[in-house]
Amino acid sequence: MSNQDASQFFIEPERYELWSEPSFRFDLERRDFFKLLGAGVVVLFSLPAANAFQESGVGRPRGDTVPQDIGAWLHIGEDGRVTVFTGKVEAGQGSRTELTQVVAEELRTGLETIHLVMGDTALTPFDMGTFGSRTTPTMVPQLRKASAAARELLIDLAAERWKSARNSLRADSGKVLDVTGKKSAAYGELTRGQKLIKTIGDTAPTTPPPEWKVEGREVRKISNRSIVTGQHKYPSDQKRPGILMGRVLRAPAYNSTLSTIDTAKAEAIDGVTVVRDGEFVGVAGPDSARAAQALAGIQASWNTPRQPFAGDLFEYLKSNPVQGTGFGGGGHPTRGSIEEGMAAADKKLTATYTVTYIAHAPLEPRAAVAEWSDGKLTVWTGTQRPFGVREELCQTFRLPDDRVRVIMPDMGSGYGGKHSGEVAIEAARLAKAAGKPVKVVWTREEEFAWAYFRPAGVIEVSTGVKNDGKITAWDFHNYNSGAAGIAPAYDIPNLRVEFHATRYPLRQGSYRGLAATANHFARESQMDEIAHAIGMDPLELRLKNLKDERLRAVLEAAAERSGWGKSKSSPERCFGLSCGFEKGGYIATCAEVAVDHRAGKMKLLRVVEAFECGAIINPDNLKNQIEGAIVQGIGGALFEAIDFENGKILNGRFSRYRVPRFSDVPSIEVVMLDRKDLPSAGAGETPIVGLAPAVANAVFNGTGSRLRSLPLTLEPAKT
Amino acid sequence: MNRVTEIYLNGAVHRLDVDPERSLLSVLREELDLTGTKYGCGEGQCGACTVLLDGQSVRSCMTAVGSVSGKQITTIEGLEKDGRLHPLQEAFLKVDAMQCGYCTAGMIMSGAALLRRTPRPTRQEILRFMEGNICRCGTYTRIIKAIEMAAATAKEGQ
Numbered sequence: 001m002s003n004q005d006a007s008q009f010f011i012e013p014e015r016y017e018l019w020s021e022p023s024f025r026f027d028l029e030r031r032d033f034f035k036l037l038g039a040g041v042v043v044l045f046s047l048p049a050a051n052a053f054q055e056s057g058v059g060r061p062r063g064d065t066v067p068q069d070i071g072a073w074l075h076i077g078e079d080g081r082v083t084v085f086t087g088k089v090e091a092g093q094g095s096r097t098e099l100t101q102v103v104a105e106e107l108r109t110g111l112e113t114i115h116l117v118m119g120d121t122a123l124t125p126f127d128m129g130t131f132g133s134r135t136t137p138t139m140v141p142q143l144r145k146a147s148a149a150a151r152e153l154l155i156d157l158a159a160e161r162w163k164s165a166r167n168s169l170r171a172d173s174g175k176v177l178d179v180t181g182k183k184s185a186a187y188g189e190l191t192r193g194q195k196l197i198k199t200i201g202d203t204a205p206t207t208p209p210p211e212w213k214v215e216g217r218e219v220r221k222i223s224n225r226s227i228v229t230g231q232h233k234y235p236s237d238q239k240r241p242g243i244l245m246g247r248v249l250r251a252p253a254y255n256s257t258l259s260t261i262d263t264a265k266a267e268a269i270d271g272v273t274v275v276r277d278g279e280f281v282g283v284a285g286p287d288s289a290r291a292a293q294a295l296a297g298i299q300a301s302w303n304t305p306r307q308p309f310a311g312d313l314f315e316y317l318k319s320n321p322v323q324g325t326g327f328g329g330g331g332h333p334t335r336g337s338i339e340e341g342m343a344a345a346d347k348k349l350t351a352t353y354t355v356t357y358i359a360h361a362p363l364e365p366r367a368a369v370a371e372w373s374d375g376k377l378t379v380w381t382g383t384q385r386p387f388g389v390r391e392e393l394c395q396t397f398r399l400p401d402d403r404v405r406v407i408m409p410d411m412g413s414g415y416g417g418k419h420s421g422e423v424a425i426e427a428a429r430l431a432k433a434a435g436k437p438v439k440v441v442w443t444r445e446e447e448f449a450w451a452y453f454r455p456a457g458v459i460e461v462s463t464g465v466k467n468d469g470k471i472t473a474w475d476f477h478n479y480n481s482g483a484a485g486i487a488p489a490y491d492i493p494n495l496r497v498e499f500h501a502t503r504y505p506l507r508q509g510s511y512r513g514l515a516a517t518a519n520h521f522a523r524e525s526q527m528d529e530i531a532h533a534i535g536m537d538p539l540e541l542r543l544k545n546l547k548d549e550r551l552r553a554v555l556e557a558a559a560e561r562s563g564w565g566k567s568k569s570s571p572e573r574c575f576g577l578s579c580g581f582e583k584g585g586y587i588a589t590c591a592e593v594a595v596d597h598r599a600g601k602m603k604l605l606r607v608v609e610a611f612e613c614g615a616i617i618n619p620d621n622l623k624n625q626i627e628g629a630i631v632q633g634i635g636g637a638l639f640e641a642i643d644f645e646n647g648k649i650l651n652g653r654f655s656r657y658r659v660p661r662f663s664d665v666p667s668i669e670v671v672m673l674d675r676k677d678l679p680s681a682g683a684g685e686t687p688i689v690g691l692a693p694a695v696a697n698a699v700f701n702g703t704g705s706r707l708r709s710l711p712l713t714l715e716p717a718k719t
Numbered sequence: 720m721n722r723v724t725e726i727y728l729n730g731a732v733h734r735l736d737v738d739p740e741r742s743l744l745s746v747l748r749e750e751l752d753l754t755g756t757k758y759g760c761g762e763g764q765c766g767a768c769t770v771l772l773d774g775q776s777v778r779s780c781m782t783a784v785g786s787v788s789g790k791q792i793t794t795i796e797g798l799e800k801d802g803r804l805h806p807l808q809e810a811f812l813k814v815d816a817m818q819c820g821y822c823t824a825g826m827i828m829s830g831a832a833l834l835r836r837t838p839r840p841t842r843q844e845i846l847r848f849m850e851g852n853i854c855r856c857g858t859y860t861r862i863i864k865a866i867e868m869a870a871a872t873a874k875e876g877q
């Protein structure tokens with residue numbers, strides 16, 4: 001592989017679709033549960049064998065009494081307090097609140113009595129990571145079942161104590177009561193002196209959604225008071241006694257090699273440790289100012305090879321195919337015959353769409369505090385994959401996994417951008433050399449340049465349609481951006497959708513919704529092009545080719561709320577829509593856009609988005625996620641784009657890279673369809689996919705200009 | 720320039736000994752353990768590090784600690800008065816105007832500065848004043864609602 005592209009970084013798109021080697025080991029032994037939390041009752045959720053591999057990795061036998069394939073566990077103490085352990089993490093998406101609700105619901109106890117320990121590799125069971133909208137469909141059912149089983153266990157204890165019939169007892173408000181109302185015992189009384197461990201499986205019965213009292217309700221963010229008072233400690237806020245601040249020397253561009261280096265000036269600064277280990281050069285000092293001074297004192301020269309620039313991006317992707325599988329490619333639906341479908345068509349269309357590289361830019365950059373003690377390493381860091389970071393640390397420092405602990409304090413967001421553990425390794429390397437705890441917080445410029453981007457892509461689409469609106473052929477090829485959401489939900493007899501892996505010039509990886517954003521942009525733009533070609537209303541065309549009732553329901557809900565068809569698009573005020581399905585969520589988006597032709601500018605005036613993801617667990621949190629996804633989507637739709645040349649990011653700071661701000665936000669109306677009869681799906685990602693095509697379609701409907709590249713840009717009118 | 724040996728912070732005098740060139744942000748976070756004020760960009764573009772200086776909002780990442788002598792600094796930790804949250808903190812809780820919450824302190828400090836200057840801001844005044852604060856989670860609509868709610872609360876209280 002050439003070193004002139006970034007493919008070697010091994011951050012493949014949609015990496016979570018690939019299985020990484022499981023590194024599962026459940027550290028706690030039976031007696032440890034009670035050593036850690038005192039006497040009480042422990043319930044372990046044992047994963048079904050198939051899930052164990054999928055969600056937790058394969059257990060490695062330790063010859064102990066604790067099952068190896070634990071998904072989550074909880075403890076009810078002698079004070080009635082409930083402590084829940086899950087490998088999922090909280091990055092602002094609301095998992096802590098949602099999971100607390102689930103436990104409160106089944107345990108029939110107050111939210112305030114429940115505490116979640118999340119993403120701590122020494123305490124929580126192995127988890128692949130918090131991504132792919134998997135917390136709701138996988139962790140919610142596990143905690144529901146564990147909590148329901150714990151409740152039943154408490155009822156058993158009361159029945160035994162009172163010599164009562166089990167069915168004469170019920171749990172309510174943190175107590176077990178008998179039907180006569182004469183006897184009651186708080187959970188803490190029942191657990192006193194107990195050392196019970198119950199392991200439950202996938203079959204434990206739970207409360208049906210129509211009977212929910214805590215789930216299905218608006219519950220405010222659990223940690224909100226500590227946030228508004230500035231007390232919550234994010235990863236970058238962690239502190240240890242004697243801590244030093246670390247900085248790392250960065251190359252000026254990707255694929256650079258160190259030519260010469262002189263660290264004498266940095267070493268002369270009082271209290272500063274300089275580390276040179278291969279290509280790694282870093283400093284640690286008593287405060288950030290001295291660390292920065294030391295870093296600035298290092299004289300280094302680098303060799304940088306020639307590399308692609310932003311203007312060549314799409315040509316580069318098209319002309320650098322990668323043979324073979326991987327990268328989420330292959331295995332996508334093919335049916336019928338494209339040739340026959342095209343032959344049956346009255347109109348044939350061909351178009352190429354592109355999406356460029358954009359950055360997650362989480363407001364809290366990557367941060368880690370590392371501490372070595374007795375040959376053991378503890379790292380507090382912001383990551384969506386604490387167990388993945390532990391694995392990276394184990395490999396880097398050649399340590400067994402029981403000597404490395406990664407703790408993930410609720411962090412300042414990720415959006416798919418914090419899967420990798422570079423900053424943890426950097427802090428650990430510096431701490432090892434300095435003999436003291438070290439904190440490394442990436443600067444904004446480092447976060448832009450040395451994290452990874454949403455993959456750029458080229459999408460080629462050819463379609464055929466009959467004059468009555470029936471689509472007869474759909475041929476869809478995505479180069480590099482990814483396979484997520486690539487298959488249309490439309491009922492098309494002749495279909496071919498393919499993802500083509502290519503070499504790529506920048507570090508790239510997961511981003512909220514993955515390639516579903518790019519694929520929906522291309523697909524839903526193409527749908528409007530088809531509608532235009534045969535003179536049919538875009539909503540009518542979609543409904544004509546759509547059998548999926550859930551998707552039809554959101555599309556009709558969004559169209560109705562937005563008043564679709566009531567106002568005609570004009571060149572200055574345009575209306576567009578899109579719809580789609582991904583990760584268990586159904587979405588339809590209507591956008592109203594104002595176009596200033598003289599300035600060549602678009603402004604979103606109003607967005608109506610209908611969303612359905614099964615039974616809603618927390619309506620306000622869901623609404624918050626949908627609103628946030630729409631706003632984040634505005635950036636990728638209208639202005640975010642990474643500029644680069646020769647391996648160097650040219651606009652990697654907020655003064656040069658525009659993200660959505662207050663004045664960019666339109667009026668947002670969210671329509672949530674609650675399906676209590678269906679399992680809940682995650683909602684952190686899919687609500688982002690509808691905005692870009694809805695805006696592009698609006699501009700087309702109003703102006704006739706078909707914008708096929710993200711970000712969408714209009715040329716200012718010539719005067 | 721002389722070293723900075725005391726600052727007026729959240730209603731009290733704090734003794735310290737730091738280089739006057741250091742950013743107020745790094746001194747708050749590293750020397751005084753006040754980590755509610757956040758780093759986001761280091762160039763005054765995101766507002767995460769906003770604090771009040773004599774009631775005016777400033778970006779602490781761009782403010783040398785040597786330039787704040789004699790001025791009253793208020794950080795998010797000092798906004799609570801006598802155990803009561805500032806009306807804007809209360810409004811953030813009511814509206815759930817956050818997701819990850821990393822921008823929240825800066826948003827509240829900027830919003831508090833706005834309300835101090837303009838107790839009943841129009842929607843346009845809110846947008847203009849808050850434009851320098853970034854929320855990557857996209858909770859802007861909720862933050863606007865919280866500022867409007869806090870303005871209404873203050874009005875009722877008069």
